[in-house]
Amino acid sequence: MSSSTAQRRTKVLHAIVADYIARQDPVGSKALLERHNLKVSSATIRNDMAALEAEGYIVQQHASSGRIPTERAYREFVDSIHTVKPLSQAERTAIVSFLEGGVDLEDVLHRSVRLLSQLTRQAAVVQLPNLAVAHVKHLEVVALSPLRLLLVLITDTGRVDQRNVELDHPCNEEHVAKLRDVLNQALAGRTLADASVALSQLADPQGQQQRLDPEIHMFALRCITVLIETLLEQPNDKIIVAGASQLAKATQHLSHELLEALEEQVVVLRLLANAQELGQVQVHIGQEDSDAGLPGASVVSTGYGAQGATFGGMAVVGPTFMDYSGTMSKVHAVAQYVSRVIGGE
Structure with missing residues (x-):
């Protein structure tokens, strides 16, 4: 396969993922040509989609339907996001003014997950400080x-x-x-x-x-x-959850599974335990790790802390068709501002 063909198929795949995230409807070749400037024939698009399906990036639910992305497609899409886009000045000002109203660390963390849930329209979680540090x-x-x-x-x-x-x-x-x-x-x-x-x-x-x-x-x-x-007893790690009701906007089956995972906390804590590097955003998609997977869901997480030490992790949990770029930027920004507030900056 030539490099130009590979680049075109990657562009087609990204277009399918973007359309499905925006609409949650199976994507067909005709829709791709109408919505994206791909500059190729419909036959070429159909061939590219057939190749992407054979490679496990997209699936067809039934013979006459369009395609929907698989977890492998979302991973390729997320890995192509090289920079976290900055928030607007209005968004930054709103975040700072809301978080600075916290009376102590736990209040700041409660505020942070409420804010993240409102900004992303997904469930948000934050881990209370890791007492080991x-x-x-x-x-x-x-x-x-x-x-x-x-x-x-x-x-x-x-x-x-x-x-x-x-x-x-x-x-x-x-x-x-x-x-x-x-x-x-x-x-x-x-x-x-x-x-x-x-x-x-x-x-x-x-x-x-x-x-x-x-x-x-x-x-x-x-x-x-x-x-x-x-x-000096160290209690079990705990998480604060906000916006679980937002998951009702996903399918009923997905909402039930995610709510159970959030209630049990074990899976979410395991995923947050990996978010221990300040300033680095991680994305866990579906069941990439069978020991800490959330079927049909993605977790966008990062660490928060002060003076170079990570106190815990915070994340947004939602369906795999979430807005990854926007969610990553909001998780990154809120964690940064929480770190500044608790660091006294």
Whole structure:
């Protein structure tokens, strides 16, 4: 096959994919000639379509119908998209103003998936921060009463956890200040796993007990127990979903399958786990990976984070006939702005 024939068939394939995405109707040779400037005869187009069908790029549902793209066709189409087109100034301004209204990281993430769903008219998901990369930023210790303390643990990924600590003996403000200093020395700057080890060492009577002022020893042990048992536990990864009802615009069968996958979260989390490079958009089409596939659906994903570290992934989930170029640009833009907001830029 000559290079000119290969280039023409690629152009025909892209035209079929574009038409099917726009209309969700099988595409025939006559429609291609009417809608696209292909500059060849209808017989040539029919021959090209027959070749593309033989190669597994398009299928014919029945003898008299046009063709529809296969997952292989969508993959070739997506791989031909070399740059992510920028959004308009109005779109960028709307994204920034909406995301900057978030009160904390989780609120920003809730806003991001709602926004992505509205922009793409598909379902959107975002993974809450990956705690494996989280570092303790600060522990605040507040005296609610002489016999009750409030611990507020803050990580650099924006996670904030609060726990009460009940005491057997009254604790004054001087004790609270000493507790805050000692515990932060053990926690600040460490990953959650390393911080848990440091707290265990601090409480070890055989090793590090001498580091604890006798006046706060019992208070510190109570705080350490609460921190290790609750605050430093790493919960299962979770995702936030918005716009699942948008899937009702797809076929009823597809909508049901996607809703089940979103509810179970396992498949989506597996796909998001691969979206760990900031600024890089990935497209997963249908069942390309049988272990993490969504039949009839595509996932456009990327990572978000701050200071070069990826906190998690975000994605749009929809039918394989989604607008790939537009969806890729919107996912890329929203992730970039989320990263800027949480990075304080």
